[in-house]
Amino acid sequence: MKIRTEGTRTLLSRWAGWAGTNPGKVLLITLAITVIMLVGISMLKMDMTFFSIMPQSSPQVRDLRRIIDEYPFASALVAVVDGRALPEERATETVKAVIDEMTAVFASEEFSSSVQSVYSTVDTEFLEEYGLLLVEPKDLARFRTMYADPDLVPFLTALNDDLEREYSGDGDALEDDEMQIVAWVRGVERIMDGLADTMEGDLPGRDEIEAALDDYLIGETYFLSRSEDMGVLFINPTYSVDDLARLVPETDRIEERVRRIAEERGVTAGLTGITVIARDEFVTSEQGVAVSMLIAFVLILLLMVAVFRIRTSPIIIGLPLLLGIVWTIGVTGFTIQRLSIITAMYMVALVGLGVDYAVHLMTGFVQERDRGRNFIEAITGSFTKSGRGIVTGALTTAAAFFALLMADSEMIRELGIVAGIGIICEMTVMFMVIPALLGWRQKRLERKGKVDTVIGQKAVVSSDFVDGVGQVIARRPGAVALALLILGVALGSQAPNVTVETNLMELQAEGLESIELQDTLVEEFGAAPDTLYLISDDRNELPSLVDDLEDLESVKAVDTITHWWPTDAQQAKRRPYLRDIRDGLDEWGSGGEPDLDLLTEELYRLEANLVEMGDLAVLGGTDRVAFALNRVTGLDDDGRKVATSVFDRLFAVLESDGADSAAVAAYRDAFSPRLRDRVYRMAGVDRVTLADLPTMTTDTFLPRSGSSTLTSISPRRNPWDGEYRSIFTAQVGTVTERGTGMILAADQLMEVAQNDGGRAMIAALVAVFIILLFDFRNLKLAGLTFAPLVLAFVSLYGVMAIFDIKFDFLNIIAIPLLVGIGVDNTVHINHRYLIEGRGEMRTALARTGSAVALTTITTMIGFASFIPSIMRAMRSTGIVLTVAMALSFIYAVLFHPAVLVIAAERWGWNLRPNTSRKEHT
Amino acid sequence: MHAKKRSISILIALFTTFGAAILGAQDAEALLAEADRVFRIDRVHARSTLYVTRSGREQAPQVMEGFEFEARDGTARALSVFNSPPRVAGTAYLTVGDDLWVRFASTGRVRKLSSSAKKNSAAGSDFSYADMGEGSRSFSDRYEASHDGTERIDGAECHRLILTPRRGERDAYEQLTVWITEAERRYRRIEYFENGAAIKVMELEDHRPVGDIEYPFRITMRSLARDSVSTIVTDFIEFDSPAVEERFFSTAYLDTIR
Structure with a gap:
């Protein structure tokens, strides 16, 4: 069954011999190609955000892009000012002051290049002019009654009537309008305070009454949290998430100033919003890839030095490895012109994959030298023995990667192209440069008259462990195969329990402020930014x-x-109510002596109404509303009287002998005309046009x-x-x-990843199978080669389920890569077994086991280098791929050889290539 | 001949398909009717505690005493009086058919709630006023049932039924999915659908015999659309209770509660 491979002078071995003797020429050619690739790299754009990999052709993503491009507010940076660490009485005012300062700073010339506009408060001027035109007719009907007579006592009567109208009893409504209700309660309290002050001899000034009416009619103008100790402002940048050159530096500059302003006033502040998250994705992805790349390179080169005992290994292996990546990026620059987060991650994996070719070539070289061959014999021998396996392995892997072109989504097609190119580049560079660098080393040794250190090292030639494994498999193949089959089935039984990570934010870097602030906005403001x-x-x-x-x-x-x-139809429906309100107010005339008894009665009614609202707020758990209502009524959450309320002050005066209707009239004369004027102005009947709208509204x-x-x-x-x-x-x-929106786009991303992941997996399996058929020209052997791969996948899903590792859009895309990578080990074992012949599995494993183990370790290092990444998507992908490689190795070196021995030696299956059967029978 | 054979085959296929569907629907209706025993109780006197957790924050437990009574004309009447927290001790909700009133202990005033309030949150919980009680109007009165398979919940095999509102039924949920235990034929879980999605799910646990009914002493409603969960734990319940008097169910009685 031996195949005549050894000793044959192949094209590859002839190249190796020439390159080994002409290293300068080879390195010159390599340099020229590298220069061309650098041109390709200069054409490359780093697109490292999640948004960039979303399916750009889907309607949701297209609309989202349109929103980002066309609507300024969608890209707004949300500055969150946090005053929770301050004493309660200072928090709100400090937060407002910080927001005011930030507004001034970011609207100034200093930030004109990066900030288009800043919004921190509601445009009150617009509301004062058109406020009631924005109100639904059913509410305008209420207001028509409520403001028919703004005289103090009739106003209170109408207010109480309104509060006591048939009541919806909906606790949720209190929660939904919490901030507005709190402001309204504060307005009522301030109006009552003004009356109490007046009756106690201190008529409030115009500003105080206006401020009370602002609260009562307009509400809170700042964007504050429920507990009013946090606030937000919106900074519209002059750049978008696609403007990668400005995204990081400009956002950093704004963020630095936001922090500084907050710090100076004793509060904290941070940024969030789609633009900031994109900046963070970009930075953390780049950092993650860079750190992983460094870790992978260092570990792999250290391993190479340790294994081959050649001090120049970092150069002989590291240089072509690096060049392979440079070439890959260069070709990517010429072809697809961008690196996404996925393809950038692949570059790190490529370190682990590319080095495999070096391992096989170096192992062969060391083995030949160890046998006492001279340099040229060793290098050509290595290429003769390992060359075909490397080419088959690389083509299999590349074909599996290129099969990803069958995918629907651009991100997976890009991955397929880059991954396939990467494998071919690495293989080509290794074939070109390694013999040249070994030749260069040999010449140096010869010049210095030194003996090659690899001779007699037996570093990777054989290993007792691998030999022992080979012995066990050769003796008891059935038991080994059965044990691993049971392991595979046991793990596979858990596979259906693997779940899918549906929260894209869980895949971002851990501890990112922009992500944490999103949760803060939900918890403290009751508003999700997405x-x-x-x-x-x-x-x-x-x-x-x-x-x-x-x-x-x-x-x-x-x-x-x-x-x-409002639409013209809405404005037309509302205008009659507004006219009625205005007509009523036109006819209104204040005067007469206030009825103190009626006033007292209305105040009791108002207090009762506010107490009942407080009861519901306490029951409903709407703390802020409960707090505001308790303050105005002087109650605590248990309904106990704990403070003197404004009503207590009023009743004390009104029920005393000193009750003075003149004081009430004085307050009425100060308050009612202003209420009348404000409501009259807000009930403007002019048509609102686009030109009247506040810029915050148009930008939004x-x-x-x-x-x-x-x-x-x-x-x-x-x-x-x-x-x-x-x-x-x-x-x-x-x-x-x-x-x-981003959430639907993220769903689309996951959906595409799931669909395309499955499709890519099938395409990769088909491509690999066809190549295996071509390579082995034996259907049975091609089929058997697949068995460990299937077991590895099934076991991987089982392990994921057991350790609650979820599928996400990144690892689900990366898994099909394993079809191409995982099959390599079995391919090498097949080739060696066919060379060594029947009954020689122990020798075949001894000759390939170490190299296979080493290449698996290097690939695992490549994948595992993602595990320290702060980005959780990279981390999970690193874990999944590392586990997958380990499983793939176990099944390849234990299960597969056992099955081969059973099939070829027990069952008598013919595993030789069909064309060579006659020749060898 | 061939055509005739084919027609017979089609008829048999149609019969087996629709026949099975009809049988399935009958089974489902029967199952539902059996589980609905829990609604066929009258003169109920109960003391229970309502626990509400919103956004991870537990609110003060609400202890209440409830009375239910069905008038001769079939109108469901219910009165719930809060004993705790102190702020609302003595506050009472009265339901008479579709009408709702609340009497505030803090002010002694009685307020009518709008008829649309029945689907609103009751006392800040995840139960609506309607969920709290529709009297003897059971699910089988209001919904049509179809069988949707079986499923194990906490080790108990359950029938899963899909309920859709009967024609003309007002204020019903768009759909309910109910799980009825195979052995005891009692409700174990109810999922409520509105506008194309399940919005809340009720778990009925700790069933104990009360008279000839297995009553769930722990009912949990988890909102799927809000970050909140409410649990009613029944401390005491009695059917056909002498403590329930017809006079309780009037606004005049509300005025007398102290």
Whole structure:
């Protein structure tokens, strides 16, 4: 069964001999090619964000790109100012002061190149002019009654009537409008305070009354957290996530200033938002790849020095390894012109894969030298014995990688191209440069008159362990095969329990502030920054769409342009109410002596209404509303009277002999006209046009050009939570199919990865099988070669399930690579077994086992170098691929040889190539 | 001849398909009717505690005493009086058919709740007023059932039924999926659907015999759309209780609660 390979002068061996004797010429050719590749590298763009690998042709991703490109606010940097460490009484004011300072700084000339606009408060001027035109007719009907007579006592009566109208009893409503209710309660308290102060002899000034009316009519203008000790401002950058040259330095500059301003005032602050997360992905991916690359290189070269005992190994192996990567990146630059996070990661894996060819060549060289061959005989002998196996292995691996071109998604096709090119580049460089560098070394040794240190080392020629393994397999192949089969089946039985990571944020780097701040926004502000978006070209469709969306249980809020710029139909419906309000106020005239008894009665009613609201707030757990209502009523959470409230002060005066209707009239004369004027102004009936809108509104909802509008649908929970996200997207899907956003794009990414991962796996298996058939020209052997691969995959999924390692978009894509990589070991064992012949499995393993073990270790180092990465997606991929390689090795060197022995020597299967059967029978 | 044979085959296939479906539906309805025993209780007097956890924060437990009664005209009536937390001790909710009232202990005032409030959150919990009780109107009265397979929950084999509202049924959920234990024929889990997705799921546990009914002493409602979970633990329950008086179920009685 021996095949005539040894001793044959192949093309490769002739090349090795020439390169070994002409190292200068070879290195010159290599240099010339490398220079060309450097041109390719200069054409390359680093695209290291998750967004860049999303399926760009999917409608969701296309819409998302359109949103990022066209709507300024979508790229806004969200600065979160945290004053929670401050005493409660100082927190809110300090946070507001920090926000004001940041607003001034980022709107200044200093940041004009990187910041387009800054928004930190609601545009009150617009609300003061058009506020009531933005209100739904049913509420305008209430307001028409409530503001029919702004005289103090009638106003209080109307307010109480409104509070006591048929009541929805909905605890959730209190929670959803928490901030506005808190501001409204504060407004009521300040109005009552003004009255109490006046009755106690201190009429408040105009500003105090206006401030009370601001709270009561407009509400909070800053974007504060529920507990009002945190706030946010929005910084619109002049660059987007695609502007990679500016993304990192400009975001860093803004972030540094945000931190400094906060620190100077004793609070903390950080940035989040899609742009900041993209910056962090870019930086952590680059760092992750760089660190992994360094780790892989250092460990592998140290291993090479230790194994081959050649001090120049870092040069003889390291240089071609590095050149292989340079060439790969160069060809990538010429072809696809970018490196994504996935293809960049592959470059690290390539360190572990490329070195395998060097290991086989060096092992052969050392073995030949060890047998006493001279340099040229050793180098040509090595190429003769290992060359074909290396070419088959490389072509198999490359073919498996190129098979990824069958995938639908660009990211996997790119990976296929880069991975395939990488293998071929590494193999080519190794074949070119290693004999040349060994020749160069030999000449140096000869010049110095030294003896080659590898002679007599027996470093990798054989090993007692591998020999022992070979002996056991040769003696008891059935037991070994059965034991491993049982292991595979046992692990495989757990495989169905592997789960999929649906939270993209769980794949980001650990401890990233931008990610943690997203959770903070959900917890403290009740607002998730990752919303769903809806692009609409028809503003008139929005009101009914928004109503339907707001009815969904999973939707917290819907923000749309028609909340600020009602449609003509909406404005027309509302205008009659506004006219009525204005007409009523036109006719209003303050005067007469206030009825103190009626005032007292209304104040009791108002207090009762506020106490009842407090009861519901306590029951519903809406702490902030409960706190505000308790303060105004002087109660604690248990309903005990713990403080003197403004009502206590009022009742004390009103029920005393000193109650003075003149004081009430004085307050009324100061308060009521102002209330009347404010409401009158807010009830403007002029048509709101685009030109009237605040810039924050236009930046948020309207594109830089064109007539479309953007609506954002805020989820009630963190949408990255997979279970919740499916509810949120399903419910939104019942209203509109046009929803888009990062969360849906991430789903698409996972979906594509799952579909394409499966498809790529099948394509890789088919490609590898065809190559194996060509190589071995034996269907049975090709089939047997697949068995350890199948067992390795099944076992890998079992191990993943047992240790709760989830599939994610990165590792699911990387797994098909294992088809090409994992089959290499069995290919080398097959070749050697065919060379050594029947009954010589022990020798075959002794001759290949060490090299196979070494190449597996180097590949594992390449993959394992991702494990220290801070980016969790890289880490999980590193773990999965390392485990996969270990399993693949175990089945290749234990199970596969045992099966070969059983098939060829017990069952008498003919495993020789079909064309050579006649020759050798 | 061939055509005739084919027709017969098709008929047999149709019969087996639809026949099985009809049988499945009948089985499902029967199962549902059996599990609905738990609704067919009257003059209920219970003391229970409601635990609500929102966004990981536990709220003060709400201890309440409840009375249920079905009037001669079939109208379901329920009165729940809070004993704790102190802030709402004495506060009471009264349900008469579709009408709801609340009496605040803090002010002594009675307020009518809008009819749309029945699907709103009750007392800040994940239960709606409707979930808290529809009187004897059981699921089989309001929904049509179809069998959807079996599933094990905590070791108990359960039938899984899909319930869809009967024609003309108002304020029903879009769909319910209910799990009924195969052995005892009692509800184990109920999933509530609105607008194309499951929005909350109720677990019924710690079944204990009360009269001839196996009653769940622990009912947990977990919201899938909100980060919250509410659990009602029944401390005491009695059916056909002499403690339940018809006069409890009026707004006039609410005024007398102290």
